[in-house]
Amino acid sequence: MRTRSQKKTKLMARILTYVVLVIAAVICLFPFIWMVSTSFKPMSDIYSMPPTLIPKHSTLENFVEGWKGANFQLYFKNTAVITFLATVGTVLSSSVVAYGFARFQSRLSKILFMVLLGTMMLPTQVTLIPQYLLYYKLGMVDTIWPLIIPSWLGGGAFNIFLFIQFFRTLPKELDEAAEIDGANSLQVFTRILLPAVKPVMLAVLVMALVFNWNDFFNPLIYLNSNDKFTIAIGLQFFKGSQGNVQVGQMMSMALVSLLPVLVIFATCQKYFIQGIKMSGLKG
DSSP: OHHHHHHHHHHHHHHHHHHHHHHHHHHHHHHHHHHHHHHTOOHHHHTOSSOOSSOSSOOSHHHHHHHHHTTHHHHHHHHHHHHHHHHHHHHHHHHHHHHHHHHOOOTTHHHHHHHHHHHTTSOHHHHHHHHHHHHHHTTOTTSSHHHHGGGGTTSOHHHHHHHHHHHTTSOTHHHHHHHHTTOOHHHIIIIIIHHHTHHHHHHHHHHHHHHHHHOOHHHHHHOOSGGGOOHHHHGGGGBOTTSOBOHHHHHHHHHHHHHHHHHHHHHHHHHHHHHHHHTTOOO
């Protein structure tokens, strides 16, 4: 009797868990579903009352007019260039810095590591003005360089931390064996350790790519010219000066801008989760 009651209790708990997860998933996905639905609605359906999720009359007009209404071809190109350069810089620089922390020890190593972790607690607003003044003095305002250079100067404390956690799981005997065969520190890093950290590299790559592709705040601060704007800035052109918003066109272009990120994340999802687990950050 106890066994049957325990099985029923476990079954009910599992069913309740799935129900809660499904409800949470629907709540989280509803804005995306509404965006997809609105992208294919004509203006009359968007403002119809009561609102409907499924379009009564599907149309591709929002995509055509949205693409023509703003120079999205140029915005996609700008975003792709910035994202590519910043993502590559993030992966390379954070892995190099993490290699130094994980394999080279000195009296200041622990202090520097604590300082590194301390930078994660600094709000962006604290460093915004000094950074802007620095780039202004260097003549880099209204260029893409303020969006790229920080990625090549360490790649972010969190990404460095991920690499350090993984490097520390690799036995130092690998380094010593390579050094006996005549390899120097750079060769040990590029030929021995770097191939072993591919899961973490892909995890950092996906996070950096999603952040740089969707970044709105930094381009808004540093870019002034229309020919340098990114997708996130370009979407704001669908907001009129009188408060009127081209909802259908905005949703359609937002959907188009999300497609590359969704495809990459779906492709690399397995490696992303594997990298997070192997770096010791799983819950």
